[in-house]
Amino acid sequence: MIRPRTVTDGQVTEVVRATLETRPKSATRWSARSTAAHAGSSQTTVSKICRAFGLKPHRSESWFTTAFDAVFADNGTAAIPTPPQSPRTNAFAERWIRTARTECTDRLLITGERHVRTVLTTYAEHYNAGWPHRSLDLRAPDDDPNGVPLPAATVGRKQVLGGLLNEYHAMSPRVPHHPQETSSSAA
Template sequence: MSLELATRVDEVFKTQGIRVVLTAPQAPRMNAIMERWVGSVRREILDRILVINAAHLRTVLAEYEAHFSEHRPHRALDQASPLRALPEPIDADITVTRRDRLGGLLHKYSQVA
């Protein structure tokens, strides 16, 4: 992206009251982490759902954020969620239920007592 275009984009954000935060050149991973999260949002949600308006987008993103942080397994965390550790394994027969979120795009699985 050219510097002139980037400046114009920044001005559009500023007119809407959005604070522009630049990534530090000394911290290249900062941008990579956000790019990965945005990519996950696009692949898992935005490419599969029709967003009607800004309020609907905020609702969808809030639901995805909760799913991402509380329920979605992460390989780097040994399939745990960032805000919830995995329970200890048990050797009993378990019944698992699935609750659909966002019209079936996301699924929340839980054990039945």
């Protein structure tokens, strides 16, 4: 026997709207308890509605809350949220940040905002032009995709960020320099 529905459409609408469109006043994200108090429902009802609609308010990314948006706006930085249900987008960003930290900023003593901007700009240029990527068959993103790498007899090294990073590139083979021998007429 099927039990009659006890949750009204208004309750469902309020829980879904509150979870997706608003933030609680005294917290950074909704919990079952705070949503239930806001919607006038029980915690069990809120949990059932969230489960039915696939809502996970307790797992929303709250590292940077809406309070930070104002800080970013004052700084002139646009906050661009990652699209929902796209874990790869976030993975690419996290991978770049981890690489920049481990390869660059963790090894330097940053002295200010201007210094960190200079270091990260230089590192981004190195990452896109001089760093081989496995997914690109050991080419840098800025490399010509139609170019054929030739074996080099000599490898050149360019130091980046004062020797913290090294970029290697193929150089044309050097022609050995032999002074021409003069023939002597004394013999």
